[in-house]
Amino acid sequence: MAEMHDLVAAYALDALDPEEEFAFEAHLETCPSCQAELALLRGGAADLAGSVATRPPAHLKERVMAATEPEVVPIQLARARRPTGWLLGVAAAAALIVGGVWAATSGGEEDLVAAVLEATDAQTIDLETANGSVRFVYSTSLEAGVFDGERLDSVGSEELYQLWLIGADAVPESAGVFEPGDREVLVEGIETGLALAMTVELAPGVGAPTSDPLFVAEL
Amino acid sequence: MATALWTRPLRAHWFNVEARPAIAEFEKRAANDTPDDLLVRVGLDDREAFSRLYDIMSSLVYGLALRITRSRMHAEEVTQEVFVQVWSQAARFDPASGSARAWVSTIAHRRSVDVVRRSQSTRNREEGMNPEPDRTDIAEDVVEADERERVRSALSELSDLQRQAIEMAYFGGMTYRQVAEALGTPLGTVKTRMRDGLARIREIMEGEDG
Structure with a gap:
């Protein structure tokens, strides 16, 4: 799949058309060589991101922490009854x-x-x-x-x-x-x-x- | 009878239980935390690790979102979405298949580009034209100057075509086809330049790190 392999860099840059991206991701699942290449190139992309690193406003952290506060799990109770079925x-x-x-x-x-x-x-x-x-x-x-x-x-x-x-x-x-x-x-x-x-x-x-x-x- | 909710006093107490050997152990190691370690711990629902990961990585995420969306408001939204996604999906992170920096910035880039492409397609429908990015909203005040300088120095070692192709795609949100068209360069050449340029940046930065 030489053609697919050529798309790794564009994929690492999120620069594929949706159809190509879909096809490439399917290929990626089965291609260790592309997976290794992608890890390398995404590292390069992350370096690029570092070139524009900018500290966010301080209040943003509070918002993020609040938005990720572990969810309260609602508890639904059955009415007390004799156990049936699976137990x-x-x-x-x-x-x-x-x-x-x-x-x-x-x-x-x-x-x-x-x-x-x-x-x-x-x-x-x-x-x-x-x-x-x-x-x-x-x-x-x-x-x-x-x-x-x-x-x-x-x-x-x-x-x-x-x-x-x-x-x-x-x-x-x-x-x-x-x-x-x-x-x-x-x-x-x-x-x-x-x-x-x-x-x-x-x-x-x-x-x-x-x-x-x-x-x-x-x- | 049952509580409908995990009540706050109980939760607070839960987190303040003194005998928490695992957490104490984590805190001892905290001085040596790498982003990879932190992200693995976030995958185990470690709030402290998440807080530290935010401190270390939020400039990367926010700066990238700001550069791509060119809007503080969008950049804040994207940053929040990215960290919500990091929190919920960290268990999927596998250090063997890439760094935490790459994992987080991949999410940040994708979200930012989605914002740009969505608003472009909306505006394109409305106005029938490509909008000029609004450059007035870029934060110039606080920058992570050191990191920026290192990468910019690495970028200067790329050929013009490598750098242009990568920047148009990565920061401009363009597809490689659009880049090829804009530069009047064959598709195959653009793909190759992108690949060689990205690999070269990594090579230079890794050399510095090591």
Whole structure:
């Protein structure tokens, strides 16, 4: 594709017609030589940009920081109801808990998962997060909940999801870690008035959250 | 019961938790932050890294947008849009396939050119002619003089045709076909000059950096 290769510089300068640009981008996907060339030439273009560098007015930074303030994730609650469908259906499956607070060793844990799902006071919270929908079923009488992260997006290979419980002191305490796809993450220590939150963290989890929560739900 | 929102006091507390080993570690390394490091961290939603990246790169973005759009108002808008895009897409940045400077300035250039081409096509429809750029709105007061001088010195080493072709496209927002027409030069020659000129600039600047 010698012809396409000739277009790298013009592409690096955003100087292709729309049709050519479209064709070139398709070619670029499959051409390591053009990718390498483009990296070099874009470096040259960035140097050019440096020749006109001009400090922006100071107020612009505030605007930029405000415009990128991490979004508040609206939490949509289902009415409390008995769990149905995707969570209840897997009540017998083994809890998949990776690393973190609890090791999935005892049969007692599975029993607790099943008990929570069948508890008469079980409440269900369905949440839409930026990374997918989740469900949390909990029972205050059993002081435990079961978190379903099956529908969450995958995260980086070094990352996992971490749950947090936040009490009156507003300090998040780790409630365990799990990987996307895990359907039955047991969360113990549930009581009314706590909030449950979730972040993405580096494996094997952290002592305090380092990123914004994907949701926070009061229990 | 559930909160509809992540309430501010809670959020503030979240960020002020004292025991944040990862962040403390980042801050220790902060003195050696390169744009590449910062952008990677922005991809992990690191606000501090984003703030620092803005401090380091905003002159590049704003200056380029100002040069291309020739309007402070447009340049501010473009700068804001660019950094919003940087914040939301930083996780896609791969240091192996180019520098953070190149990544950010590519976004800035594209946005600036889009503004110019959009307003040109609007005005062309309205007036049936190419507008003259408004030169009265270029900020002359505060410039990043050192960086400018280094690149201008590199530019002076290019041939006239290389420099013209690159500047007309990069700063003028022209396509290489328009450049070829304006210069009365064959398309193939323009493409070659653009390529050789850009590579030469990089070569000179990299030599200086190293």
